[in-house]
Amino acid sequence: DLDGKVEKVVLHATHLQADATLYWHLDNQFLGTTRGDHRMVIDPIKGQHHLKLMDEKGMEANCRFELVVVH
Numbered sequence: 001d002l003d004g005k006v007e008k009v010v011l012h013a014t015h016l017q018a019d020a021t022l023y024w025h026l027d028n029q030f031l032g033t034t035r036g037d038h039r040m041v042i043d044p045i046k047g048q049h050h051l052k053l054m055d056e057k058g059m060e061a062n063c064r065f066e067l068v069v070v071h
Contacts, residue, residue: 006044006069013038013053013061025052044069 013022015038024031024040027049031040038053044067051063 008041009044009067011040011042011051013040015055017055021056023054023056025054026050 011024013034015022018036021033021035022038023033026042031042034040046067046069048064048066051065053061
């Protein structure tokens, strides 16, 4: 935040089917599932990351991103 305190990051996803279940993986570690409102809170870890979302039908979405801590 503006005081220099590291805060959590909220990841948000959408799916074409409102009742779909999403399975969240960050850097090949399972984070959990969401249904309806697809939001996942993570602790920020500086560096590059790979996010994978999969639905119950096996469809995947992948995203690479980098978290940067700015002082």
